[in-house]
Amino acid sequence: MSAMAARLNSKPGLAALAVALAFLVALGLAYGLGSTYWMATLARMAALALSAVSLSFLVGQAGLVSFGHGAPVGIGAYALLVAGEYGMSDLLVVLPLAFLAAAAFSALTGAIALRTRGVYFIMITLAFAQMAYYVAASLSAFGGDDGMALAARSTLLGARVLRRDHGLALLAILLLGLALFLLGRLAASKFGLVLRAAKDNEQKVTALGLSPYGHRLAALALAGGAAGLSGALLANQAEFVAPAYMNWHVSGLAIVMVALGGAGHLVGGVIGAVVVTLLDEALGHYTQYWKLGLGLVVVGAALLRAGDLRRLLAGGARG
Amino acid sequence: MADPILRLEHLAKSYGALNVTQDVCLDVRPGEVHALIGPNGAGKTTLVGEIAGAVRPDAGRIVFAGRDVTHLGVAARARLGLGRVFQVSQVIGGFSARENVMLAALAHQGGPARGGAWRMWRPARADAALAGAAEAALARVGLGARADVPAGALAHGERRALELAMALVQAPKLLLLDEPMAGTGRAEGARLTDLLLGLKGTLPMLLVEHDTRTVFALADRITVLIGGAVAITGAPEAVRANAEVRRAYLGEEEAV
Secondary structure, eight states: OHHHHHHHHTOHHHHHHHHHHHHHHHHHHHHHHTOHHHHHHHHHHHHHHHHHHHHHIIIIIHOOOOSOTHHHHHHHHHHHHHHHHTTOOBHHHHHHHHHHHHHHHHHHHHHHHTTSOHHHHHHHHHHHHHHHHHHHHTOGGGTGGGOEEOSSOOBBTTBOTTSSHHHHHHHHHHHHHHHHHHHHHHHHBHHHHHHHHHHHOHHHHHHTTOOHHHHHHHHHHHHHHHHHHHHHHHHHHHTEEOGGGGOHHHHHHHHHHHHHHOTTSTHHHHHHHHHHHHHHHHHHTTOTTHHHHHHHHHHHHHHHTHHHHHHHHHHHHHO | OOOOSEEEEEEEEEETTEEEEEEEEEEEOTTOEEEEEOOTTSSHHHHHHHHHTSSOOSEEEEEETTEEOTTOOHHHHHHTTEEEEOSSOOOOTTSBHHHHHHHHHHHHHOTTOGGGGGOOSSBGGGOHHHHHHHHHHHHHTTOGGGTTSBGGGSOHHHHHHHHHHHHHTTOOSEEEEEOTTTTOOHHHHHHHHHHHHHHTTTSOEEEEOSOHHHHHHHOSEEEEEETTEEEEEEOHHHHHHOHHHIIIIIOSTTOO
16 A cells, blocks of 8 residues: 555656546546536535545645644635625636635634644644634625525636536546646655655654744645635535535545545545545435445445554644 | 864753752863763753753853854754754654655755755655765765665664764764664664764764763763763763762773
């Protein structure tokens, strides 16, 4: 596993291309069969994978187990909604806006959260996400607790490219591939080397003359920004934005995705997101208690790959 | 005489009623190996912490490389050229030996162009200068053939040598060695002593050590710490002859 992860880690372009191709083939099949249901599902899957990949970067590379990853996702969604209310719905505006808003939130809260370690970091990120949740719920101009429908999906230079779900899926796959490639490059860079070293042994890294605080803050901001993009995609797909995007169990599900796929490589986030979405779709038809099935899968995966999960938790306890 | 590279001036530190550092004055001159010895509980570990920047002294001054560093943190002192080998080997277990030294070299590339550690695009492995520096440092400590082994899988003595390579690649102005012989076997210890002997004269070292054989083999001067205070500083022969030191520390059976 770790050997495979190492090989993949050294070829971020290859990993990104492989994932994008797999999604494109699935999308092509759905398009050929004329299944709008599967095209919409693929769009959502790719968007969720983007969020999971950014969290995987935080957990696997920086050792930062954030239990508040739903917050930047939701802030990206709200950025889209608010911009739309002010008449801005072009992707060239709303995507950078979603990225920046989410990155700013992650950086500001991260500056405080990074003063804690381990379980306290997990708790404080959860607390910040809950604050964001309640702030969103109190925005009566934007639907308050109930949320609000988008006036329309985003456009590109005036063209309604996202009108149909395959357009949205294409955009989601493009952003997912880009995130995999860029975060993969980042992981292999000197910046990434310092992040991983600090995850492993912070005392030594400090004694060598490096201060990992700035690196971690930058990692939080970048991952938060990517999560914001994921939120903008999800909002376009649902054409609806609500505080529920930031609910703590959304953050928890993101951690489940990362743990399921393995945090050793960014592609693990994609695998986790795909498995969770498929289970949701497959079991959700039969019972609203589909998370029971997910729970069984997580337990099974944990037992099969106890080592991976242990490393994850050990990283969290120190991280 | 040239200015000392490190000077401790009347350092004091107490935890409650316990005075762990009492009016300690000590200097390390360019090129010398200065050993700090003392019985268990003499306050060596606290003093190392104060020198490294992890422990704030209550009073006194620390001058390193001509600068008052009393109020600087660990990372800042390291960037000024304070290299450190920990009592319990501190390496990045998940990294290969080469990556460990590359990380140290990266931290040192620092200086005014501290952008190195913030490079986000090019793979770290692609930096030939960094890898070359790492190879050279590993060869210097005899780990040339072990460059690709994960640090966590190295033997105890090898990990010590790796830490030494990490310190050396940063071209430190002073090497702070905290009980390098602790936990090493006889053969390992002898190898490590040889390694340090080979480095002697190339850079100043402050050697905090329990093992008197190593101390007398390496040190130009010795400071004996007893009860948090300096009992004597002097040449090895003078320290060996000192009756108080013999009584408090060396003991008859260890007479060297």
